[in-house]
Amino acid sequence: MVKIGILEVDGVLTLYEHFGHLPTNVVKADGKIENGKKAHEELDGLIIPGGTIMESESLTPELAEEINLINDNDGFILGMCAGFQILGKETDVGRNSPVPIIREGLGLLDVTFEPLINTNKVEADVVDDTTLFTKGLKDTTVTGFHCHTYGKIESNDKNVMYSNIVRANYKHKPSRVLSGVTNKKGNILGTTVHGLLDNNPAIVNNILDYLDATKQYDEIIAENKKLHEKVFNEIAVNTNNFYIPKKEHPEVPPMIMLMGTGSESGKTFLASGIVGALRERGIHTYVVKVGPDIRDLSPSLYMNKEKLHDYASIKIGDIGWTPLDEVIEQVKGKGYDLVLVEGVMSAATGLLNEKVPYSTAEIAYAGNIPVIMVSSVSKGGIETAAIDIEAHIKLLNKMDIKTKGIILNRTYDEKIVAHVTDFLSDKSGIDKNNIWSITKAKVENKGRVPEDYLQLENFTKAAKDVVNKDLDVMKFVELAEIPKFRDYLTFNEIVDIYKK
Known part of the structure; x- marks a missing residue:
């Protein structure tokens, strides 16, 4: 042969x-x-x-x-x-x-x-x-x-x-x-x-x-x-770290969404770390992306040794690959224990575009998918990130979207994080145990290169290490829910929500 x-x-x-x-x-x-x-x-x-x-x-x-x-x-x-x-x-x-x-x-x-x-x-x-x-x-x-x-x-x-x-x-x-x-x-x-x-x-x-x-x-x-x-x-490449799957997988995998307050919040990094950390625990997680930039899925697919399927890209407007209702149907019976949805840019980016759907928030609403809100503190500090998160959660509440957890990414001061955690829990009603602080990960590159120069083996290892250290990763499985497609909000309905 x-x-x-x-x-x-x-x-x-x-x-x-x-x-x-x-x-x-x-x-x-x-x-x-x-x-x-x-x-x-x-x-x-x-x-x-x-x-x-x-x-x-x-x-x-x-x-x-x-x-x-x-x-x-x-x-x-x-x-x-x-x-x-x-x-x-x-x-x-x-x-x-x-x-x-x-x-x-x-x-x-x-x-x-x-x-x-x-x-x-x-x-x-x-x-x-x-x-x-x-x-x-x-x-x-x-x-x-x-x-x-x-x-x-x-x-x-x-x-x-x-x-x-x-x-x-x-x-x-x-x-x-x-x-x-x-x-x-x-x-x-x-x-x-x-x-x-x-x-x-x-x-x-x-x-x-x-x-x-x-x-x-x-x-x-x-x-x-x-x-x-x-x-x-094998988890990732050349790790000698092997996946031992659970004996049974649900026919309809639950979903949960990583939704950001903006670009560069760390969704892609965290998604690949969550995939790797859950896989070490026998949990088969597949990541799908809102919108067309399927490049963001590469780190998770590297961790998971997975094929990029058509349903990995959720269509918004005239970009992306597969409408949400079809995605929900197509992930059934594939052996996934969890489907992790990675949002695009901010939750509200594209929300007032007359094309429906055109935002991460509209996808979360239509699929009745619970949300973990992610915000990086790098640009405005921890306090600014907290205020930004609170504003986003208020909008999501108006849209009947459930926020089940919060991740403050790249934090640098434990005392400020403690105060902000109290503030966010009080304002949002989210249990403090579901508000996490992720310390800044050190991603070592091999060359003299710009920050966005990606080496999959280093990027994913750093992601898994920081997730294992700072997140209660099994909570993502507990907080996820079976998706139920309920159609999209109309443009006029979205405008009315903004006016409230």
């Missing part, structure tokens, strides 16, 4: 997609598979998933040599998103830096990358069929999604795929962008179209045909299932 490797190193989202259920063996940073043999000696092909490989600097010399040798052996190599960057020449990862921050790839594809954010579902046009991946597919359309920060691609190689996107850099900007490049030999494909193999069986069939393995597909799928179970059971 043919063997197809999938790379699993720090910063890689190994199970973010299924890759057509093709992978049969894991390749580690030393370039070896599980039996200790070098990858190029055993594998017929290699898949490099997305993640933060460039930022995490996970490409070791041993691994680089094995990838080059697989190419020399005419094995197929598929690089997805960050895996594409690894195969290219270089990536400028300094999105908010005044000067470029360059990370070099292997140069197997003559491609460079610069920042361009896109999180669309996409249709991509195949414009070349001379590669093993696109054989017979020229002038057809394939489907998938984008989830990247570095999507501006300059190529001097063979361009085979162009995506039609609607938004870029958070703005409505319909355009056609390069999303698939191969080498001249045609055995290497780099692409930004996630779900390419899962959504387009013809490409899987082309790979199997190239490997003369079409009749072996059932065996490959069986081996892939074993690999999936093994990878899934």
Whole structure:
């Protein structure tokens, strides 16, 4: 039977997609598979998933040599998103830096990358069929999604795929962008179209045909299932910390929402820490995001070794993927013990937009989802955060949204926190035991980089450590409730609430 490797190193989202259920063996940073043999000696092909490989600097010399040798052996190599960057020449990862921050790839594809954010579902046009991946597919359309920060691609190689996107850099900007490049030999494909193999069986069939393995597909799928179970059971990557699940899971998982008083309140950081801490306790938690920025889900999916499903993005207005009522239906029976909803920006951001729904608060109302209010004290201090939280809770009360807990994030003074906790409990009626203070976490990065330069392995470890230290994480399970969709408030109803 043919063997197809999938790379699993720090910063890689190994199970973010299924890759057509093709992978049969894991390749580690030393370039070896599980039996200790070098990858190029055993594998017929290699898949490099997305993640933060460039930022995490996970490409070791041993691994680089094995990838080059697989190419020399005419094995197929598929690089997805960050895996594409690894195969290219270089990536400028300094999105908010005044000067470029360059990370070099292997140069197997003559491609460079610069920042361009896109999180669309996409249709991509195949414009070349001379590669093993696109054989017979020229002038057809394939489907998938984008989830990247570095999507501006300059190529001097063979361009085979162009995506039609609607938004870029958070703005409505319909355009056609390069999303698939191969080498001249045609055995290497780099692409930004996630779900390419899962959504387009013809490409899987082309790979199997190239490997003369079409009749072996059932065996490959069986081996892939074993690999999936093994990878899934470890919490994050290279931690030797394993998930021991509860024996039974509810058919309808309860939900609870992390709702912020503004951007940069720490929702994404806390969500990934909560996922990891609960998983250590045998609780399977899936995170869904209000709105379209599915990049925020990557840390939680890294912790959980989870696929990004369509229901991971709750549609608001004309952005995002799946309407809330469908999300509630689709998470049923999936083995989740809890669904954690991460809000977008402030609870009220978009609330007075005539598109309905267009805010986190409207989603919480419509799903009857209880809320944990999160506010960072970094900008205005602990007292300002408390006043901001109180104002938000008053608004939520008017909207018939239940606030069940409060998190003061990045606190620095225990005495002030104690006074503020009394104040918030008195004003909101929330039990003081459900008002938490999170101390500022130290996230160590490996490079000289801007603050928002994310390394998944360090970010998620710091999140889990601080959650385990400062939160009673099982309370999130206790405070969650079974969602009940009750339709959205009308725009006029929202305006009337504001006037009260």
